[in-house]
Amino acid sequence: MDALRIGVLGCADIARRRMLPAFRACPDTELVAVASRDPGRAEETAAAAGCEAVTGYDALLARPDIDAVYVPLPAALHATWVRAALRAGKHVLGEKPLTTDPAATAELAALAAGSGLTLRENVMFVHHPQHAVVRRLVADGAIGEVRGFRAAFTVPRLADDDIRYDPALGGGALWDTGVYPVRAALHFLGPGLEVAGAVLTRGGPGRAVDTSGAVLLRDVTGVAAQLTFGLDHAYRSSYEIWGSAGLITVDRAFTPPAGLPPRVRLERRDSAEDLALPPADQVLHTVADFAAACRTGAPLDPAVLAQARLLDRIHRAAGNTRPAPTAAAATERPT
Known part of the structure; x- marks a missing residue:
């Protein structure tokens, strides 16, 4: 073909x-x-x-x-x-x-x-094979019943003229780094997530956009997901899934270099194991x-629609009042 x-x-x-x-x-x-x-x-x-x-x-x-x-x-x-x-x-x-x-x-x-x-x-990141391994471990009961989820994606401060600091261009941590932990929560806990609380903190040039955020989600069974994201932090890219009998931790979860062996750790009551997985080019x-x-x-993957709804609810729950981005404003910058 x-x-x-x-x-x-x-x-x-x-x-x-x-x-x-x-x-x-x-x-x-x-x-x-x-x-x-x-x-x-x-x-x-x-x-x-x-x-x-x-x-x-x-x-x-x-x-x-x-x-x-x-x-x-x-x-x-x-x-x-x-x-x-x-x-x-x-x-x-x-x-x-x-x-x-x-x-x-x-x-x-x-x-x-x-x-x-x-x-x-x-x-x-959803196309990296390491996450399929994690899903299989959870489905097979390796950590018992899921009790909680935590994810973080933060990056160091950007140049002052970076478009991610421009609200008219759709800037802000929620739309940029926040997408990753939100999508990870959907990926592992499913589409029935609701917002229990959200905070978006403004910063950066002119304090025009949110440069950090924290979100608490919950599913219909009460399992909570704690999410952190930001544009002015030490680098962090990870998630953890707690179970009744163990814990799975994934480091460099969202943007791993193609040659980096995955860092997936499985901990149970009497053991801890770093899984030997091959590198993969998620791009x-x-x-x-x-x-x-x-x-x-x-x-279109239904997770994209669920993610869009959840991001909007997070934005509203945080009480963010910045103006919505417009295509007209974005045309002012050539790309």
């Missing part, structure tokens, strides 16, 4: 560092072109990636030699350009969060399904999964 021909809308850092190399390395995808509103930036990025440069996102979507697009634009632009790509007949891999509005996420899911197109959100796994989904027209 022919490789899926990929176009990229924007030259974001994550695209240049991680996704463009993965599209080139995956045998199921062919990187065709990258677009920017800035011709020079498009040329520079395309030259490094070994593909064509296109000026303007509409020009790329109009090309008949592209089957699917990757959208790594600021969060405030996701809904606009994911919608445009679907209407242009392209499959879409959208950077996380797919949108900052659960209604918009549901609309895009319906549009993709009605058009026979695949829509995916680029939450990559490459994500790209391969997207290509496979495009071949079958698989619908």
Whole structure:
């Protein structure tokens, strides 16, 4: 079967560092072109990636030699350009969060399904095999009945002009690092989570966005999930699952380097074991999964819709009153 021909809308850092190399390395995808509103930036990025440069996102979507697009634009632009790509007949891999509005996420899911197109959100850690091992341990009763969950994803302070500090572009810790522990809670505890409490703390340039957060979720049985995230912290990327008979700890859980052996620890009453698991490239796994989904027209993972609703409830529970991001504001920055 022919490789899926990929176009990229924007030259974001994550695209240049991680996704463009993965599209080139995956045998199921062919990187065709990258677009920017800035011709020079498009040329520079395309030259490094070994593909064509296109000026303007509409020009790329109009090309008949592209089957699917990757959208790594600021969060405030996701809904606009994911919608445009679907209407242009392209499959879409959208950077996380797919949108900052659960209604918009549901609309895009319906549009993709009605058009026979695949829509995916680029939450990559769920494609790393270490988490399937953890799920299997839990299902097999290795730690007894699940009693609690804790996850954290925090990163050091960013440059003052980073878009994640700009509320008009969809910035803030909840939309950036917060997605990971929220998705991990859904991944292991299921979709029936409710918000028991949430705090979002503002900081950074002008104190315009939330730069840290803490959330307490609970499922229908009363199992609690304690989540922490932030943009101004020592690096932390981990989760723990407590059970009635043991504990599973995963370090470097969300963004592990491709060559790093997973750090999964299983502790029980009289033993502690570090599981010997092979390294895996979760970026490459994500790209391969997207290509496979495009071949079958698989619908959007329901976890994406559950995540969108939960993020919105967290935002509301925290009493955050910052203005919603707008596509108009986001167009002020070329990418």
